[in-house]
Amino acid sequence: MEERQLAKLEPIGPLYEMAQHQFLKAAELIGLEENIKRFLLWPQRILTVHFPVMMDDGEVHVFVGYRVQHSTARGPAKGGIRYHPNVNLDEVASLAFWMTWKCAVMNLPFGGGKGGVKVDPKKLSERELERLSRRFFSEIQIMIGPNRDIPAPDVNTNSQIMAWFMDTYSMNVGATSLGVVTGKPVDLGGSEGRNEATGRGVAIVANEACDVLGMDIKGATVAVQGFGNVGSFAAKIISEEYGAKVVAVSDISGGIYNPEGLDIEDLIRYRDENGGIIKGYPKAQPITNEELLTLDVDILIPAALENAINAEIAKDVKAKIIVEGANGPTTEEAEKILLEKGVFIIPDILANAGGVTVSYFEWVQDLQSFFWDIDDIRKKLKKMMVREFGEVYKTKKKYDTDMRTAAYIVAIERVATAVRRRGYYPM
Ligand code: GLU
Numbered sequence: 001m002e003e004r005q006l007a008k009l010e011p012i013g014p015l016y017e018m019a020q021h022q023f024l025k026a027a028e029l030i031g032l033e034e035n036i037k038r039f040l041l042w043p044q045r046i047l048t049v050h051f052p053v054m055m056d057d058g059e060v061h062v063f064v065g066y067r068v069q070h071s072t073a074r075g076p077a078k079g080g081i082r083y084h085p086n087v088n089l090d091e092v093a094s095l096a097f098w099m100t101w102k103c104a105v106m107n108l109p110f111g112g113g114k115g116g117v118k119v120d121p122k123k124l125s126e127r128e129l130e131r132l133s134r135r136f137f138s139e140i141q142i143m144i145g146p147n148r149d150i151p152a153p154d155v156n157t158n159s160q161i162m163a164w165f166m167d168t169y170s171m172n173v174g175a176t177s178l179g180v181v182t183g184k185p186v187d188l189g190g191s192e193g194r195n196e197a198t199g200r201g202v203a204i205v206a207n208e209a210c211d212v213l214g215m216d217i218k219g220a221t222v223a224v225q226g227f228g229n230v231g232s233f234a235a236k237i238i239s240e241e242y243g244a245k246v247v248a249v250s251d252i253s254g255g256i257y258n259p260e261g262l263d264i265e266d267l268i269r270y271r272d273e274n275g276g277i278i279k280g281y282p283k284a285q286p287i288t289n290e291e292l293l294t295l296d297v298d299i300l301i302p303a304a305l306e307n308a309i310n311a312e313i314a315k316d317v318k319a320k321i322i323v324e325g326a327n328g329p330t331t332e333e334a335e336k337i338l339l340e341k342g343v344f345i346i347p348d349i350l351a352n353a354g355g356v357t358v359s360y361f362e363w364v365q366d367l368q369s370f371f372w373d374i375d376d377i378r379k380k381l382k383k384m385m386v387r388e389f390g391e392v393y394k395t396k397k398k399y400d401t402d403m404r405t406a407a408y409i410v411a412i413e414r415v416a417t418a419v420r421r422r423g424y425y426p427m
Helices: 014-029 034-040 089-105 126-143 159-173 194-213 229-240 264-273 289-293 311-316 332-340 354-368 374-399 403-422
Strands: 045-054 060-071 081-084 111-118 221-225 245-251 254-257 285-287 299-302 321-323 344-346
Touching (some): 014 034, 014 332, 014 403, 034 403, 045 126, 060 089, 060 126, 089 354, 089 403, 194 229, 194 299, 194 321, 194 344, 194 354, 221 229, 229 245, 229 299, 311 332, 354 374
Antiparallel strands (some): 045 060, 060 111, 254 285
């Protein structure tokens, strides 16, 4: 197609550019048509809101928040909302972009979205957190709805905040709408198994990777960066149910290491009684975050934030398998180094898709007002993750490429099919 320069789109930011490169690598490999490539490179909708919140002392503070819908080609947008002092549009747009491919790689009938508020929630009282959450949700409500865009938890947001979101939306529309957000408490339209789902998915695909690489997960050593919702459940399930040995864990307070293996249940108890951090855990020795990432282990699970593994760290990584519990934990340069070293990377859009998969189950249960038990949820999750891991692995072999590019290929083919069938309105 001859290039007519009709409009020059401004770059969104460095993280979004990295995400675009991941997409383009796969798109080029399969010869994706130019029209679809152009369309899917950019987020469909971006909303920025500045909103007031009255603090407990009567002072009003103004916060900034975002909701981005990258694509709604395959269904309503889906993706979490995070609270973090470093939230910005580049990050939220990248996370929305990744949600499109994550939902597609799992074959869920959703597009991709994400939201965030730039705030350190630890500095707010419970009432301030509630007021901030309700006002933010009201501000973005013009984009939200059970058939439009369905938020969920992400970094620093939890089931109580999802309950406030659900109630706020329901009050504003005048009818209780359970399906407007997922990750709610189980006694309020939430799903069994949603809490553990991302961590469980991480363990499931780690096991699949061991299988195809001819490694035994039983006794395999594991290091986990991040001990929040993803890292703690991943560590617990991979050790208790798959027999791996978690030797190191870290969180914002630093890392801990015990070559004999950590008792994760005991560590979770310690964290909960220790103000939410693992620092000072007596049955292990302290290590730095960098030491954790470069430990001589079989499996490394980065389950914290973006860009955790950069080129410098990648040079020293000794793990054979990396399972990306976090979104975007590996930089572009780091990935090149790791692939050259032969590290098997299970990409975020597959590795941490267990969360959104059980979110999908929650949404389905809400819409039909009929709830499934935990065994059903776990069985369905495992079946879907094993199936799509297999699909991605097969694609990796077919194109002789890496797992990330293979996952994008699987996802892009599904989204592209939807775009072709729907066409470009108006024609
Ligand atoms: N925030 C999670 C993610 O990044 C879950 C999203 C969802 O359940 O919608 O995948």
